[in-house]
Amino acid sequence: MAQSHILQVVNGDGEFNEDGVQSFIRQHSISDAGVGYQVVAITGPQSSGKSTLMNAVFGSTFEEMDAMSGRRQTTKGIWLALGQKIQEPRTLLLDLEGSDGRERGEDDNSFERQSSLFALAVADVLLVNMWAKDVGREAGAGKPLLKTIFQVNLKLFTPAPNKRRTVLLFVFRDRTRTPLARLIETWEEDLRQMWASITKPPDYEGCDITDFFEMVYSSLPNFEEKEEDFRAESVLLRRRFTDENEDTLVRVSRDKLPGDALALSLQKVWEVIRDQKDLNLPAHKVMVANIRCAEIMEEQLRCLAEDQAWASLRQESEKGLVPNFGSRAGALLDSCITGYEQEARYFEEGVRHVKQxxxxxxxxxxxxxxxxxxxxxxxRNILQQLDADMVSRDPSETFAASAARCQARAVSGFQEGLQSIAVKGASWDLQQPVSDAALEIDAHINKLRAQKLSEVEQDGRKGLSSSVGGPAGSLLDSCPADLWPRLRRLLSASVSKACKKAEDDLAGYEVPEADREALMKRLGSFAQAKVEAAAHEAANTALPRMKERFAEVFSKDETGMMRSWGPRANIPAANQKAREAAAQLLAQLAVIRLDAKQDNGISVVDAAVMEQASDKAASSSQDSITSADTAASSTSAFDMVAASEWPDLPADVVLLTPAQCRMLWRQFSSDSVYAVQQAQATQEANRAATNRWPPFWAIAAMVLLGFDEFIAVLYNPLWLLLGLVIFLFGKTVYQELDVDTEMQRGMLPGAMALSAKFVPVVQQVSRKTLEAVKEFVADPKALTDKVQEKVAHVGASVREHVAPDSHSATAGTSSRAGALSEVRQRRPAGEVELTDQHSST
Known part of the structure; x- marks a missing residue:
């Protein structure tokens, strides 16, 4: 469009363009239109899209804001244009400078009031452009501006009620999901409150806002996001400014000036508004007071910040506590306020006090x-003093009493120190620092109590480590039959002792009962964990322990002496006893038994493990190693072979599962067979050595050399009887002394053992011999029968070992050699064969 279609009516300085307006009216034939024209004005916040709306609805060419160059003032002053898209009636458009612009500042709002009142006075339809989201706000909705122009309009132009009502078209821009009806309801309520709050001339006290204005509403979408919808609805809004639309906004008034007087009317209206001093707010005196008092305030603050005394005080404050801080800071504050009061005393009192x-x-x-x-x-100083007071307290005074005394002293000291640093005249809350300090002091006391609690716990753990860890390890190493009862007693006694010591150490500290119970529980758990750790370590070495226990029981008798596998030694019994001892050790290491309530489940473990060491299992283990698995199939209710876990026992008490027990027993059975075979071979060798007869030449020599003595004994029955008695007595003593077994230990140990037993054995045999003589005297026939029975038994033994034919000696020697050879094959290389010793003997 040509530039002639747009004119600045009032510039930014408030100067009216009289010649330009008259020329514009003549150029566009408004002076010839009579009353067939309408004036449409728009007001609203700066950069709210007023020019864009006027251009879209009426086809004008007002300058629009370039969003890419930033949000700034586009329309300055008041501009006039002709609506190009509305032919009838002729439509004049007034585009006003936006309100609330940063270019004029927050205090220069007189022009926006003047321009808005101008539009309200001359326009037939006044578009109030506002954001939909600002409905319900005070300043955002422009309510202060509307209130002012309503009030001044009544004062200056004294409109007649219900005579010529200006149409107020409120356009809600960028509508939201809030329904238009709800927006209208809220805005009309604000308008009624606004109208009721303004000061009206006496003639208008009973009038309502609708007596002077006709409220119409519309809404538009966001121009940038929905431009097509915006332009489509702008077309619909344009139709309302024609006579053809049903809800037209065109109003015919008989009081309307003809077009040839419009330019003069606009000029006079602007002059009246410009001369109205009520619109020049804020007043000059107030404005000057605001500016000067603000300058004085900033100057005083700058002087305070640059003051050398303040800089020195600030540096001292950073280093430590300044005793006279409050008085020095208060003097600086008083000096700043006094300087302000002296310089600002001549300005408006209200503004001066606000700035002060x-x-x-x-x-x-x-x-x-x-x-x-x-x-x-x-x-920090108070807490350091508190620590010093607690350290230097009287040893006879309890911690709780000392803490209460020192805490009260610390709080009192903080209050005194606070008074010395408090700044006089400052409106700071001094109660909150006292409360915070009291809480911090109390927390520090609790921290000291917690440190003592931690020290007591550490001491208790150290004591339990020595009182439980060592003895528990020793007991698990020896694994006595009452292992777990003794461990329970040890654990209970140690924990009781540690808890008693902890109670004594915490006496006077007033530790909360919950913390005390938690400490005792932790000590008990620590001690139990020590025992369980030792038990786990023992269970991990169960196999060597079982071998050691088997070897100890198998190779030693009840007195602790080493067994000598003589002809009369009962190897199966010793083997069975040793296996039972190993099984008992395995059962003890299978489950943790610190809880006596689990006896039912533990008895199943004992029965299942001990059944592996039964006679049937022991005998079958000597035949083959694999038979140990079949021996594990118990006849009891619990089948250990098929089980994967122990019944009725939680997983945290199980050290060895049934599968692990089976595996350990298999390995143990395999390793223990060799010891039993060695003992059997040694016994066979000893038996062969005991049954060896003297060589034939020795027997012949004894017969030839002792023939005379033998004949003498035969011819003298008394000697025969005496020899028989001496022979029997000597044989009995020999057997009771067990000479063969003792001498197997070695010459010197055997001789010492025989010498120690000789006198008691001789006494015992002599006593039995005297008893036999007494029985013979009392009943000769009974004793004779016993002797005959004994002689027959001896004869049978002799016949068993001496063959009747000439090849008996050779056969006996061959059989003994075969036995010795078998023993040599079974024993490992490098070992000294006891059979070799007998052979060399």
């Missing part, structure tokens, strides 16, 4: 940083 309050607030904020540092230093 702001000065005090900002000056206190400047000093508050150093004051906060002083509070930190003060609290």
């Amino acid at each position: 309050d702001e000065l005090v607030e900002r000056a206190q904020a400047l000093l508050h940083g150093a004051f906060s540092q002083q509070l930190v230093h003060l609290r």
